[in-house]
Each structure stands twice: as structure tokens, then as C-alpha cells.
Amino acid sequence: MLLPVALFSLYHGDIPWKFVMEGVQRRFAESSSQWNPLLDERIPRLIVLLSTGASLALSGLVMQALFQNPLASPSVLGISCGGSLLVVVVFALDWHLYYPYAVPVGAVIGSFATLMAVYFFSYLKREDIIPNLILTGISISTLLIAIQGVILYALRDHWRLMQTITEWEAGSSVDKTWQHVHMQLPLTVVGLLIAYNYRKELDILSLGDEEALNLGVDVQKVRFRLFVSVALLTGGALAGVGIIAFFGLVLPHLTRRLIGPMNADLVPINIMGGAFALLVMDMLLRYFHIQSLSIGNVSAILGGFFFLALLFGQRRAYA
Numbered sequence: 001m002l003l004p005v006a007l008f009s010l011y012h013g014d015i016p017w018k019f020v021m022e023g024v025q026r027r028f029a030e031s032s033s034q035w036n037p038l039l040d041e042r043i044p045r046l047i048v049l050l051s052t053g054a055s056l057a058l059s060g061l062v063m064q065a066l067f068q069n070p071l072a073s074p075s076v077l078g079i080s081c082g083g084s085l086l087v088v089v090v091f092a093l094d095w096h097l098y099y100p101y102a103v104p105v106g107a108v109i110g111s112f113a114t115l116m117a118v119y120f121f122s123y124l125k126r127e128d129i130i131p132n133l134i135l136t137g138i139s140i141s142t143l144l145i146a147i148q149g150v151i152l153y154a155l156r157d158h159w160r161l162m163q164t165i166t167e168w169e170a171g172s173s174v175d176k177t178w179q180h181v182h183m184q185l186p187l188t189v190v191g192l193l194i195a196y197n198y199r200k201e202l203d204i205l206s207l208g209d210e211e212a213l214n215l216g217v218d219v220q221k222v223r224f225r226l227f228v229s230v231a232l233l234t235g236g237a238l239a240g241v242g243i244i245a246f247f248g249l250v251l252p253h254l255t256r257r258l259i260g261p262m263n264a265d266l267v268p269i270n271i272m273g274g275a276f277a278l279l280v281m282d283m284l285l286r287y288f289h290i291q292s293l294s295i296g297n298v299s300a301i302l303g304g305f306f307f308l309a310l311l312f313g314q315r316r317a318y319a
Contacts, residue, residue, distance in 0.1 A: 040177065041176070041177075044178050044180060044181050045282075046279070049173060049241070050275040051236065051240060051275075052184070052240050052244065053274035053275040055191060055233035056233070056248040056251070056274060056278075057255075057274025058192060058274065059234050060249055063230060063248075065202040065206050066223060066226060067133055068206055071307070072249075073246065074234045075245040076138075076307065077114075077134075077137030077141070078144060079114045079230070079231075081140075081144040082111055083106070084144075084238060085144050085147060086107065087106050087107050087239070089106065090103055092155055100183065104183045104184065104236060104238075107235035107239045108236075111231040112227065115231060117140055118136050118137050121140075167242070169242055171242040173294070176240070184237070187232045188232070188236045191230070191233035192229075192233070194225055195230075196268070198222055198226055198229075199267040199268075202264070203262060203263045205219065241296070242296055243296055244278070244300075246303020249310075251277060255269050255270050281298060
């Protein structure tokens with residue numbers, strides 16, 4: 001299913017396919033530097049979208065399994081906000097102009113630092129882990145958003161920079177190049193491999209730390225490596241596309257209802273399902289020529305309603 005949609009996203013558009021193929025032939029035959037719509041736009045955007053969808057869906061699944069909380073996701077716990085803040089700092093200092101890879105490095109460092117902070121503060125009171133987790137994530141994300149707002153207000157006169165940051169925060173798939181692929185794909189591949197290798201341990205960790213230790217799992221080592229995986233996946237998605245809110249919350253829930261609760265089975269399904277869902281979302285926006293919305297906007301709106309539904313469902317469960 002994923003391959004036909006990917007091919008359709010490459011074919012669809014106003015540019016004649018004959019012109020595209022002629023450009024490809026010139027590129028390989030003559031080493032031409034002329035712009036080619038397939039090689040220079042369509043394929044990089046396709047790779048970035050597939051990587052982002054797979055990364056966010058899998059990172060949400062891993063966090064829900066580790067924290068034993070159905071509301072956990074990179075956006076809800078503020079992990080995306082931490083990576084976003086450092087990316088904005090990179091933009092503000094113009095490091096992205098001279099050091100393009102400062103964007104993914106900042107995104108990964110910010111995501112990992114925020115994840116560790118949320119984990120540390122939420123586990124200070126072990127009797128209230130689940131409510132503390134969400135409250136800690138919301139508190140930290142609020143603080144990070146406030147700091148980011150101060151930076152953006154200070155940069156309000158830099159119109160070109162503000163436009164770049166606005167498009168990035170909206171999660172736009174416009175103007176994706178091979179540079180975005182180079183910034184994201186290595187992080188995505190490493191993060192996916194780490195999470196996939198520990199897919200069976202996710203089911204054991206969901207039983208609790210003591211039970212996992214009794215079954216021979218090195219809890220601290222496995223949890224730390226999965227934290228690194230989440231930071232790489234989230235940071236790569238931020239570097240490639242920008243902020244795609246709630247995507248990592250919705251996809252694991254949908255796949256869990258379709259497949260079942262076993263994380264070992266859900267890991268590959270979320271990788272494929274996340275890539276497919278984000279690609280279809282972007283393809284529909286382009287097919288219907290909806291230019292006023294980005295995939296980040298659509299994901300935030302739909303995911304916001306989904307998060308409210310889950311939150312009220314949790315309240316009824318604890319009532």
C-alpha cells in the first residue's frame with residue numbers, strides 16, 4: 001500500500017512527466033546542474049515525509065510503553081518544545097547559514113534534555129507517576145514555549161528570518177531538498193534501528209521495573225537507549241519538517257486498536273503506518289491545492305481533538 005502512494009506522490013503534479021524524464025536523462029548523461037523536479041524536489045520531499053511519519057509514530061509508541069501512559073507523546077510531554085527551542089536559537093544566531101547540521105544537532109540535544117528532565121521530575125513522587133508525567137510535561141513545555149516566545153519577539157524586525165521560522169514551526173513540506181534528507185535520514189535510521197532491536201523489551205518493561213529485572217532485562221540500560229532513540233527520531237523530524245504536533249499520540253492508539261497491545265508487533269506497524277499516514281496527508285493537501293494549511297496545522301487540529309477525547313476518557317477511568 002505504501003509503495004503505490006509513494007509513486008503517486010512522485011507522479012502527481014502540474015509538471016509533465018516527459019519533461020521530468022528528459023531532465024533525469026540529461027542529469028546522468030551530461031552531469032547537468034539544471035533544476036529537475038523529480039530529483040531536486042519530489043524525491044527529497046518523499047524521503048523526508050516517510051522518515052518523519054515513521055519517526056513520530058514510533059517515538060510516540062515507545063514513550064507510551066516506557067511511561068505506561070496512553071497520553072505520552074513527544075508533543076504532549078514537551079520534548080518537541082525542547083528541540084524546537086534550540087532550533088530557534090540556531091536560527092537566531094544564523095548558525096544554520098554556516099553550519100546546516102547545527103539544526104539537527106540542536107534538535108536532538110534539546111529533545112533529549114527535555115525528555116530526561118520530564119522523566120526526572122515526574123518520578124520524584126512515585127505514587128503519582130501517571131498524573132505527574134503529564135503535568136510535568138505540560139509545565140516544562142509551557143516554560144520552553146515562553147522562552148521561545150521571548151526570542152521570537154526580539155527577532156520580530158527580521159522579516160526573512162521570521163518567515164523561515166514560521167514555516168518551520170508550521171510543519172511545512174514545501175521546499176524540501178537533499179540537505180533536509182542529509183540532516184534527517186541518518187538520525188531516523190539509527191533511531192528506528194535502536195527501537196526495533198528493543199521491541200520485545202518494550203513489552204517486558206510495560207510490566208514494571210521489578211518484573212522486568214526478574215526476567216533478565218537491564219532496565220536502566222534499555223530505557224536509556226530507548227530515550228536516545230526517541231531523541232534521535234524527534235530531533236530528526238524537527239530538522240526535516242518542523243513541528244508536527246500530536247502525530248505521535250494518535251498513530252499508536254489507532255494501530256493498537258487494530259493490531260492489539262503487543263509492542264513487538266506494533267513497532268513495525270507504526271513505522272509503516274506513520275510513514276503512510278503523513279504521506280497521504282501531504283498528498284491530499286497538494287491534490288486539493290490547500291495552500292493555507294500545512295501538515296503540521298492539520299495534525300495539530302485533529303490531534304488536539306483526539307487528545308481531549310483521551311483525556312476525558314482517562315478521567316472517567318480514574319473516577
